[in-house]
Structures are given as structure tokens and as C-alpha cells.
Amino acid sequence: MTHGKLFVVATPIGNLGDITFRAVEALKSVDFIICEDTRVTSILLHHFDISKPLAVINAHNESKSLERVVERISANESAALVSDAGTPCISDPGVRLVNFAIEKGIEVVGIPGVNAAIMALSISGLPTDAFAFEGFLPQKKGRQKKLQQLAEEERTIVLYESTYRIEKLLEELSEYMPQRQIVVGRELTKKFEETWRGTAEEILTDFEKRNTKGEFVVIIAPPSWKKADSESL
Numbered sequence: 001m002t003h004g005k006l007f008v009v010a011t012p013i014g015n016l017g018d019i020t021f022r023a024v025e026a027l028k029s030v031d032f033i034i035c036e037d038t039r040v041t042s043i044l045l046h047h048f049d050i051s052k053p054l055a056v057i058n059a060h061n062e063s064k065s066l067e068r069v070v071e072r073i074s075a076n077e078s079a080a081l082v083s084d085a086g087t088p089c090i091s092d093p094g095v096r097l098v099n100f101a102i103e104k105g106i107e108v109v110g111i112p113g114v115n116a117a118i119m120a121l122s123i124s125g126l127p128t129d130a131f132a133f134e135g136f137l138p139q140k141k142g143r144q145k146k147l148q149q150l151a152e153e154e155r156t157i158v159l160y161e162s163t164y165r166i167e168k169l170l171e172e173l174s175e176y177m178p179q180r181q182i183v184v185g186r187e188l189t190k191k192f193e194e195t196w197r198g199t200a201e202e203i204l205t206d207f208e209k210r211n212t213k214g215e216f217v218v219i220i221a222p223p224s225w226k227k228a229d230s231e232s233l
């Protein structure tokens with residue numbers, strides 16, 4: 001049986017100009033597009049004058065929709081998987097779809113592009129030779145245990161956090177890692193992009209004076225790293 005292909009396509013995290021030529025070509029060439037939210041993806045498609053049928057797979061319906069989508073690809077339709085922002089399957093739905101497609105013998109093709117964690121690392125000024133990506137921490141169960149583990153981590157740490165919990169996270173980092181240098185990026189690549197640098201306590205103090213709505217990436221330096229060490233990197 002001839003199968004179609006599943007393209008895993010990275011999309012912008014804010015600025016639509018950050019999409020790659022290859023990503024646009026892939027979105028234009030496939031039979032349908034798999035997304036998290038049709039409203040978000042429609043904005044992107046409209047901007048690039050792309051009209052394709054949309055199938056929704058998100059955290060709420062993933063288990064129910066996998067088989068139907070993979071059946072279409074197995075029937076020789078090609079599909080593109082996108083997330084609301086950035087690279088699919090990185091702290092986003094889609095991992096089960098990709099895994100299921102591979103099990104069914106479908107070729108999975110990656111179309112690289114923007115990733116919030118990598119972008120934040122690149123502008124952080126902190127060590128990037130080795131890092132631990134933890135995504136979103138558990139909201140309740142296991143959160144304190146995870147923070148205790150991360151306090152012992154020798155590599156640079158990368159976290160994602162929402163507007164609703166960023167201050168709580170900084171308060172926790174102030175308790176568990178009070179001396180660590182931290183970089184916080186808000187709304188990266190968007191109109192109101194901001195970056196904070198300092199200890200968790202220093203950043204938290206500045207947060208009280210500003211609008212802190214948006215999506216955040218938090219970069220935490222290794223315990224051995226100090227500002228004065230930057231000349232030796």
C-alpha cells in the first residue's frame with residue numbers, strides 16, 4: 001500500500017515573518033493540515049494565502065482523533081502537523097500522532113524552524129554547551145520534588161511558564177535557587193517582547209512594576225556559573 005507523508009512543520013512563535021520558505025511550501029503542498037486550534041492556524045494560513053482542510057488534534061481529543069487522521073495518510077493523503085506556535089511535539093500535542101504514524105509505516109518528515117527554548121538560549125548569554133529542557137513543571141503533584149531535583153542540576157535549565165504561574169515560579173526559584181542567574185523572556189518575537197536578567201528575587205521585584213502577561217521562557221544558569229565567568233565562555 002502506498003502511504004502519504006506526515007510533515008512536522010515548525011511555525012512562528014509570534015512574528016509571522018519567522019516562518020521558513022520550506023514550511024510555506026509544505027503547507028501549500030499537503031492535502032490537509034493537523035492543528036491544535038483552527039482559529040490560530042487560520043490566521044497563519046490566511047497571511048500566506050493558503051487554503052487547506054484542517055483537522056484538529058489537541059490535548060482534549062488526541063486519543064479519539066489519531067486513528068482517523070492516520071487512516072487518511074495511509075490512504076495516500078499527505079498531511080502537515082503544526083502547533084499553535086513553534087515546533088510541534090515540544091511541550092505540545094502531537095507526540096502520540098507521530099509515534100502512531102511511524103508504527104503504521106508512514107514516513108515522517110521534519111520541517112525545522114522556530115523554537116522558543118532554543119531562541120531564548122541563544123540570547124541568554126548563559127552556557128549553552130549542555131542544557132536540560134524541562135518544559136512546563138507539574139502544576140501540583142510532584143512540583144516541589146521536581147524543583148528540588150533541578151536545584152541539583154549542573155547544566156543550564158530551560159523552562160516554559162504561563163502568565164498565570166510565572167510569579168509563583170520566580171518565588172519558588174528564589175527559594176530553591178536564590179543565587180542562580182536567570183534570564184526570563186516574555187512574548188518572544190512579538191511586539192511587546194521583553195527580557196529580564198538577574199536572580200529570581202531581582203526579576204520578581206521588577207515584575208511588580210510591569211505588565212507581565214504573555215508566554216514565558218525561563219533560562220537558569222548552572223550553579224557554578226557567575227557573571228564574572230562570562231569572559232571564559
